[in-house]
Amino acid sequence: MYAIIIPFTRSFDDVWLTYIIPQKLEDKIQIGQIVLIPFKTSTDLWLVYKIENTPTEDIIESKLKEIID
Numbered sequence: 001m002y003a004i005i006i007p008f009t010r011s012f013d014d015v016w017l018t019y020i021i022p023q024k025l026e027d028k029i030q031i032g033q034i035v036l037i038p039f040k041t042s043t044d045l046w047l048v049y050k051i052e053n054t055p056t057e058d059i060i061e062s063k064l065k066e067i068i069d
Contacts, residue, residue, distance in 0.1 A: 025069070
């Protein structure tokens with residue numbers, strides 16, 4: 001499963017990312033939940049905006065990172 005996530009500080013129209021929901025977290029992650037993700041050289045808290053079964057067409061799946069918690 002995949003999560004479309006958005007930051008707290010900007011509109012999702014401007015910035016959104018797709019992350020893999022690891023199998024161990026699939027039953028726990030819900031829309032509107034805050035998640036911890038690897039972002040650049042650190043970790044950051046973002047908000048789950050949408051959950052999808054497949055990534056969008058323009059996403060290169062091998063480059064996606066997993067949600068940490």
